[in-house]
Amino acid sequence: MNIKIICLVTILQIFAIFSYAQAPESFKYQSIIRDAEGNALTEQTVGIKVSIFDELVDGTEYYFEEYNIITNSFGLINLNIGSQNPSSFSTVDWSNGPYYLRVYLDQNGGTDYIEMGTSELLSVPYAIYANVADSVNLSGDESVFNNWDKDLSDDFDGEWSSIANTPSTIAGYGITDAMTTAHASNSINTSDITNWNNAYSWGDHSVQNYLEKSGGTMSGNLNASGTSNISGFNANITNSTNSTYTLSQSDNGKVININNSGNVSFVIPSGLSDGFNCLVVQNGTGQVVFSAGSGVTIHNRQNFDRTAGQYAIATIVNIGYETFVISGDMQYNYEENTNYFNNIIYLTIINWSNCTTSLSRYIL
Numbered sequence: 001m002n003i004k005i006i007c008l009v010t011i012l013q014i015f016a017i018f019s020y021a022q023a024p025e026s027f028k029y030q031s032i033i034r035d036a037e038g039n040a041l042t043e044q045t046v047g048i049k050v051s052i053f054d055e056l057v058d059g060t061e062y063y064f065e066e067y068n069i070i071t072n073s074f075g076l077i078n079l080n081i082g083s084q085n086p087s088s089f090s091t092v093d094w095s096n097g098p099y100y101l102r103v104y105l106d107q108n109g110g111t112d113y114i115e116m117g118t119s120e121l122l123s124v125p126y127a128i129y130a131n132v133a134d135s136v137n138l139s140g141d142e143s144v145f146n147n148w149d150k151d152l153s154d155d156f157d158g159e160w161s162s163i164a165n166t167p168s169t170i171a172g173y174g175i176t177d178a179m180t181t182a183h184a185s186n187s188i189n190t191s192d193i194t195n196w197n198n199a200y201s202w203g204d205h206s207v208q209n210y211l212e213k214s215g216g217t218m219s220g221n222l223n224a225s226g227t228s229n230i231s232g233f234n235a236n237i238t239n240s241t242n243s244t245y246t247l248s249q250s251d252n253g254k255v256i257n258i259n260n261s262g263n264v265s266f267v268i269p270s271g272l273s274d275g276f277n278c279l280v281v282q283n284g285t286g287q288v289v290f291s292a293g294s295g296v297t298i299h300n301r302q303n304f305d306r307t308a309g310q311y312a313i314a315t316i317v318n319i320g321y322e323t324f325v326i327s328g329d330m331q332y333n334y335e336e337n338t339n340y341f342n343n344i345i346y347l348t349i350i351n352w353s354n355c356t357t358s359l360s361r362y363i364l
Contacts, residue, residue: 025090026082032075033105040075047106049113050081052092052099056118062092062099068109097121235279240264246293247316252276259283263306268316268324269293276318280328282307288314289333290326297323304330 029050033041048067053059065084069077081101082089092099099121104113156162170178179185237255245258246267256278258264263286270293282288289306292298298305307314307330314328 025086026080029079029081029101031077031079031103033071033077033107034075041071041107042073042075043071044107045070045109046077047109047111047113048077048079049104049111050079051102051104052121053102053118054096054099056100056120059100063089065089066111241284245288247272247278249273249276251278253278255279255281257281257283258286258288260286262286264288266290267293268296268298270295270322272318274318274320276316278316280307280314280316282310282312282314285310288312290314290316292324295322299323299325300327300330302330302332304332306330306333 051064052062071077100118101121102118103116105116106112167173235255239257241259244265261284266288287306312329317325
């Protein structure tokens, strides 16, 4: 049977590790063994010899090695050329190339070889020649190195302090928005940012007249909606022992404590803001008598015009257009309006059918 060998892949695998290890001096060779009809010889023991010559025809044989190897299920063989006789392989002077690879085959696994062909080794195997760099001895006087800095003492040691001419300020590095670790914002964390974002979703606090801090001065209107409750809200108290008192805009939202043994004239002037409100307390025995300033209208559901007695409370609210509503523990001036009593008629009605009586009062 005629046998032919078809070389599919020749891989030269050279590893050069110049400083710490000798490069492995071998290269890969792969072939598929076929018969004359082109059928692969699978799982069969064959004999292989490879030789390296310096010429395509004849020439000097610089290296050879032999294998007794079994093909795989595809008829493929894998050789590491140079591994069988590494000491001899290392003597090949690759700088004197070109070199040629010649392959021999014995299909029966013996040494009765038939020459199967010769091919030139290309540039990759000559990388083995780089191993000579392992033995180069540089004394430092080679002319190519004359201008090299060989003084290790002035080399950079990797320390920041060893760098010269560094900027002395943060701005020198182009950073213009930095802050010190002592700055209050240095302690801001992600929880703070989340809380601020949630609070800001109510509106811009800088323009919404929100209460800035506990115990501070509140401006604008305090509004509560839904089921929200306002707790901890303490109104300021204004104390007065005078016989007259005239409201002012600064009384808005306050408690006005009137303490006098005689009646006090309490004047509501014009010019107070819409929504103005306050509480008036009669703390003394003298009643607080309310009167309207020029252009002001006062309303009370019973037409009462004064507090009812000591510790009585009245509420004053400006509902707009200089119109005020006063409500609370109040009464009419009975002493100055005697007709109030003189025009009362009492009638006693007797029901004879069940012997009951009833008393009715009528104001004329």
